[in-house]
Amino acid sequence: xxxxxxxxxxxxxxxxxxxxxxxxxxxxxxxxxxxxxxxxxxxxxxxxxxxxxxxxxxxxxxxxxxxxxxxxxxxxxxxxxxxxxxxxxxxxxxxxxxxxxxxxxxxxxxxxxxxxxxxxxxxxxxxxxxxxxxxxxxxxxxxxxxxxxxxxxxxxxxxxxxxxxxxxxxxxxxxxxxxxxxxxxxxxxxxxxxxxxxxxxxxxxxxxxxxxxxxxxxxxxxxxxxxxxxxxxxxxxxxxxxxxxxxxxxxxxxxxxxxxxxxxxxxxxxxxxxxxxxxxxxxxxxxxxxxxxxxxxxxxxxxxxxxxxxxxxxxxxxxxxxxxxxxxxxxxxxxxxxxxxxxxxxxxxxxxxxxxxxxxxxxxxxxxxxxxxx
Numbered sequence: 001x002x003x004x005x006x007x008x009x010x011x012x013x014x015x016x017x018x019x020x021x022x023x024x025x026x027x028x029x030x031x032x033x034x035x036x037x038x039x040x041x042x043x044x045x046x047x048x049x050x051x052x053x054x055x056x057x058x059x060x061x062x063x064x065x066x067x068x069x070x071x072x073x074x075x076x077x078x079x080x081x082x083x084x085x086x087x088x089x090x091x092x093x094x095x096x097x098x099x100x101x102x103x104x105x106x107x108x109x110x111x112x113x114x115x116x117x118x119x120x121x122x123x124x125x126x127x128x129x130x131x132x133x134x135x136x137x138x139x140x141x142x143x144x145x146x147x148x149x150x151x152x153x154x155x156x157x158x159x160x161x162x163x164x165x166x167x168x169x170x171x172x173x174x175x176x177x178x179x180x181x182x183x184x185x186x187x188x189x190x191x192x193x194x195x196x197x198x199x200x201x202x203x204x205x206x207x208x209x210x211x212x213x214x215x216x217x218x219x220x221x222x223x224x225x226x227x228x229x230x231x232x233x234x235x236x237x238x239x240x241x242x243x244x245x246x247x248x249x250x251x252x253x254x255x256x257x258x259x260x261x262x263x264x265x266x267x268x269x270x271x272x273x274x275x276x277x278x279x280x281x282x283x284x285x286x287x288x289x290x291x292x293x294x295x296x297x298x299x300x301x302x303x304x305x306x307x308x309x310x311x312x313x314x315x316x317x318x319x320x321x322x323x324x325x326x327x328x329x330x331x332x333x334x335x336x337x338x339x340x341x342x343x344x345x346x347x348x349x350x351x352x353x354x355x356x357x358x359x360x361x362x363x364x365x366x367x368x369x370x371x372x373x374x
Contacts, residue, residue, distance in 0.1 A: 012118075021042065037108065039105055040111075109145065116138075117136070157198075157212065158280035159196075161188050162188065162334075189231055191286060192224070193228060195350055199213045202282075204258070218273075236254055248265050277338035278345065283345055284347075289347070293350055
């Protein structure tokens with residue numbers, strides 16, 4: 001896709017744009033003295049966008065009358081009229097208000113240079129047969145902007161905890177926002193608990209090498225830590241600091257035999273989160289994103305007959321089950337993108353259900369035995 005969309009040599013893949021959902025502007029004067037950096041913004045209030053109902057729509061009671069009005073539409077879930085989205089930015093009176101109140105903005109390097117896309121070969125070059133995107137990304141020096149909190153020789157383990165876009169009420173037809181929040185918290189909490197156990201086992205297996213645990217999320221550290229409430233592993237959130245590109249918050253595990261420090265890094269800044277995931281030696285995330293944690297081999301028995309006709313469905317419903325047994329199955333595009341940009345990093349997906357000591361030990365042994373974490 002990158003080869004097809006990038007165009008001829010010298011063309012930019014990332015073009016300037018402004019939309020209700022985000023903005024990317026190059027060479028913005030006045031942000032910093034002496035140079036004009038790029039500016040990246042995403043909407044800070046997207047969860048509440050398009051949920052207002054005007055008084056005119058409220059006064060309409062009939063379904064037919066509602067759909068006949070150009071500014072209103074009938075909502076089957078709520079059995080009520082709702083204002084159609086016609087101008088998301090109209091409630092901000094000026095351009096300054098849009099960028100200060102609607103968007104959350106970050107100073108950013110030019111994206112083509114940041115991703116190494118300016119060094120990619122032409123689309124018809126045979127070099128596209130290798131992992132050229134990951135190679136050009138790895139060749140870019142980003143130390144001046146992002147640290148990711150680990151020194152040379154240390155094993156950086158990144159845990160991705162995704163909460164924000166799992167809270168939308170329209171992910172499942174029969175699930176309320178409160179129910180989805182509960183499912184999301186429980187699912188991410190289970191995966192985070194398993195990730196901390198894996199890190200603890202890696203530290204025990206590699207006593208001569210520092211293992212640095214980094215938690216990246218679209219949510220505040222306190223919210224991430226709250227996903228572990230009621231489980232046998234927890235995180236105590238500590239003090240906050242900054243490195244110029246992102247917010248950093250320290251923490252320490254609780255409930256493990258040998259506790260260790262963790263860092264919450266990159267909150268809010270997607271460039272920082274994406275790069276730290278791509279630069280990780282080991283990336284731990286949801287099981288459904290691929291490369292799952294090894295499971296116990298099933299006993300051989302009579303092979304099941306394959307059903308005739310049709311193909312295996314690759315799409316998974318966002319929510320399966322109901323009540324306390326319901327589980328969310330979503331994979332972050334950030335994780336998928338980070339895996340494509342990673343030249344040597346290893347990804348493992350973790351289940352929600354707890355991994356026992358044997359399963360953790362076997363999986364870590366397989367990781368170390370493969371030489372992937374050298």
